[in-house]
Amino acid sequence: MHGLKARIDRLLGAVIALAFAVLVACVVWQVVSRYILGTPSTVTDEMARFLFMWVGLIGAAYTLGQRRHLAIDVLPLMVSGTTARMLSAATLVLIAGFGAVVMVYGGGQLVLKTLATGQVSPALRLPMGYIYGAIPFSGAMILYYCLHDIALLARGEDPNADPDAPAPAGARQD
Template identity: 55%
Template sequence: MKRILEGIQVTVIVSVFVVLVGCVSWQVITRYALGVPSTVTDEIARFLFIWLALIGGAYTYGQGRHLAIDVIPMMMTGRARLIIEACITLLVASFALFVMIWGGYQLVSRTLDAGQISPSLQIPMGLVYLAIPFAGVVILAYAVVALIELARGRLPMQLINDAPPVE
């Protein structure tokens, strides 16, 4: 499951990045070569950057390469290490569930109900904000996989290279 999720994320991240680079390049060309900046590509680039940042953040979390203060877990071994890692993972899962998924869903719903649309593209802003609950679902899925590994007495694969052995 994790490999499928990662494969989808990498495909989406690379695709969004390619389109983002194209939009920004076209924006530069229209602004400096043609003298008439494209407002549409500016807005597309802004919205794609939001999606790229959130999906990239979720992917980074799944790879265990996110910014973390891991002084306490790195000092522990054995069962204590597993417990502290599980507590940290539960905090991340709670944030993903309540803030990103539930709160993001509320934001998307209210924005769609209000009929807020983007100035240039004329698309519902709820579609832009949908990146928040989407990334939350991905982060929650990674957290569940990590919790399953921890419950089995193993550190999640992304932690093994840095971790002292669990005894």
């Protein structure tokens, strides 16, 4: 279970890093073409906007999977034991519900409708459905990470624990 998550983490991290590098290159070229060459590039402007959307959405899913997302943790810090696990599970179920309904289903419907209308981006001439594909893809990744953490909770494991950390003395090793 941890092996699949580790592979997905590496893949998403690589995709985000590559997209971010291309995004930075687009923005730098946009500045150079606008202020030095005097002819702004419409292609890099549009590409930067689309890449920013993809990096933001995939980055949000990746951050959730790393348990590094922004959270208000007043209530979880006030409880412990079974109550803390139940609160964590309830939070994960709510996040998974949002990811499944709004992002995967709603985003998938948006992608299908946009592809059906044949809408394309002005400069790159890419089908806008592909651009909007970041929404259901990120939703699916959020859903995966939530289900992974719920499964860990169900087995009595802490989703916040580092799977590569050594087990405490006297702990059972499988």
